[in-house]
Amino acid sequence: MPPKAKAAGKGRAPAKRKLAEEFPPGEVLTDTGKKAWKLGAPIGQGGFGLIYLGDENSAKPVGSDARYVIKVEPSDNGPLFSELKFYMRAAKPELIQNWIKSHKLKNLGVPKYWGSGLHEKEGKRYRFMVIDRLGTDLQKKFEECGKTFPRKLVLQLGLRLLDILEYIHDHEYVHADIKASNLMLSHSDPNQVYLVDYGLAYRYSPDGVHKEYKEDPKRCHDGTIEFTSIDAHKGASPCRRSDLEILCYCMVQWLCGRLPWEDKLQDPLYVRDSKMRCQENISQFMTKCFSSQDKPDEIQRFMEELKSLGYQDKPPYEKLRSILQAGLKTIQARDDGKMEFTPVNAAVSLPAQKTTKRKKAADEECETDGSPLKKKRVAKKKDTNGLKKSPKKTPKPRKVPKHGDPKPSLVDFGTQTSPGLAQRSRGRPKKTST
Numbered sequence: 001m002p003p004k005a006k007a008a009g010k011g012r013a014p015a016k017r018k019l020a021e022e023f024p025p026g027e028v029l030t031d032t033g034k035k036a037w038k039l040g041a042p043i044g045q046g047g048f049g050l051i052y053l054g055d056e057n058s059a060k061p062v063g064s065d066a067r068y069v070i071k072v073e074p075s076d077n078g079p080l081f082s083e084l085k086f087y088m089r090a091a092k093p094e095l096i097q098n099w100i101k102s103h104k105l106k107n108l109g110v111p112k113y114w115g116s117g118l119h120e121k122e123g124k125r126y127r128f129m130v131i132d133r134l135g136t137d138l139q140k141k142f143e144e145c146g147k148t149f150p151r152k153l154v155l156q157l158g159l160r161l162l163d164i165l166e167y168i169h170d171h172e173y174v175h176a177d178i179k180a181s182n183l184m185l186s187h188s189d190p191n192q193v194y195l196v197d198y199g200l201a202y203r204y205s206p207d208g209v210h211k212e213y214k215e216d217p218k219r220c221h222d223g224t225i226e227f228t229s230i231d232a233h234k235g236a237s238p239c240r241r242s243d244l245e246i247l248c249y250c251m252v253q254w255l256c257g258r259l260p261w262e263d264k265l266q267d268p269l270y271v272r273d274s275k276m277r278c279q280e281n282i283s284q285f286m287t288k289c290f291s292s293q294d295k296p297d298e299i300q301r302f303m304e305e306l307k308s309l310g311y312q313d314k315p316p317y318e319k320l321r322s323i324l325q326a327g328l329k330t331i332q333a334r335d336d337g338k339m340e341f342t343p344v345n346a347a348v349s350l351p352a353q354k355t356t357k358r359k360k361a362a363d364e365e366c367e368t369d370g371s372p373l374k375k376k377r378v379a380k381k382k383d384t385n386g387l388k389k390s391p392k393k394t395p396k397p398r399k400v401p402k403h404g405d406p407k408p409s410l411v412d413f414g415t416q417t418s419p420g421l422a423q424r425s426r427g428r429p430k431k432t433s434t
Helices: 079-090 093-102 138-144 151-170 240-256 268-280 282-289 297-307 317-330 373-379 408-412
Strands: 028-030 036-045 050-056 068-074 113-121 124-132 134-137 183-186 193-195
Touching: 028 113, 036 068, 079 113, 079 124, 079 151, 093 151, 134 138, 138 183, 151 193, 151 240, 151 317, 240 282, 240 297, 268 282, 282 297, 297 317
Parallel strands: none
Antiparallel strands: 028 036, 036 050, 050 068, 068 124, 113 124, 134 183, 183 193
16 A cells, blocks of 8 residues: 655645546546446546546447546555545445345445556556446535535434444444535435545454554544544544544534534644533533524434443444434424425524635634634635736725624633644545536
8 A cells, every 4th residue: 555645744735646637538448357448528626636427438428427437546646545445345336235235225325336447548557446426515515505404404414324334334444534525415316415535434443353542643633623533633543433423523513504613723632622522511512502492402312322432332323323313203304315405594694614624734824813704704805716806996894793603602612722733634635526
């Protein structure tokens, strides 16, 4: 396996990866099983390379209705190599189909792996992988809904993710980076959701032997800072409870719009301490996030159940499902398999805030009052095309209101630590729809 990229220290940018050159439509790649695949048009680009529409090789060009996508990167790069190991071990079509049948599921949100190999052209080598084509990601849906999902939808997503996590955990892996931008709807069925991006997937139990708990300062805060687990903040390898802890943070954010520590993501120790305080007093955490009439008791019960899990313990998946099902009954709903992405009428409009992947070294200047609100509003003035707008007379600036959420104490939920702490960065590729 290629060595992992070293963490970026303070003041140093992560090493740049080579970008794959774009292949023309019709390029034929042959996988390790001697099966030929034809590239269509590129539909996305990430730090690792390009994503193309793809299909089995034939005389016909690859159309816009292609069932597959093909990820291609220079063979010297590492992200796709790491993800490929997961797909080869745990995402073969027969494995997924057998699980669906034995567990009486209608669907399982793990993309199927169809082939991979190396391709040479003009003296250069490229790695490629063929998987199911998917649709839009949930982060786009979350923003379209005003950054708040309906309670029924959140509980349904929780149930779908429990199915997915139980499957990948049973196949010796944890995901370690669950978030809306890593959840994608099916290309053909908007009621099916898939967990993607296994670049951080970790084989926690090779050959059935669970890894020991060991903190490594060089690995502290791996993952996406606002969601990552306390284990990861401490530098320990992710485990099954880590995935479920991340899921809890996602469900809370989807319900109330933001997490209490999101204003200080540049300070990973503050984020870590905030999460530890959350686990120590879950009831207080829920009060910080929700009004008394909107508090989802099932999420608190879910978190309380996870609190007692040890590092190597197997989660009680069925009990966790029953907790979420009870939540649906509370709101007189049921898991009917239909996911409705509709804005919540009573949702508070929140300022746009990008999901932060492995944070860059946090040595950027912060506002003296600790609030990132002004900084983010200023950033919004940039034109999306990267062009300067023509100078024009602007009206008298009006006073910018404080955050619309009537919970100013959110920022104080944790122990303040010194800002500017350097954080690791592995240069995660930008998410693209597949």
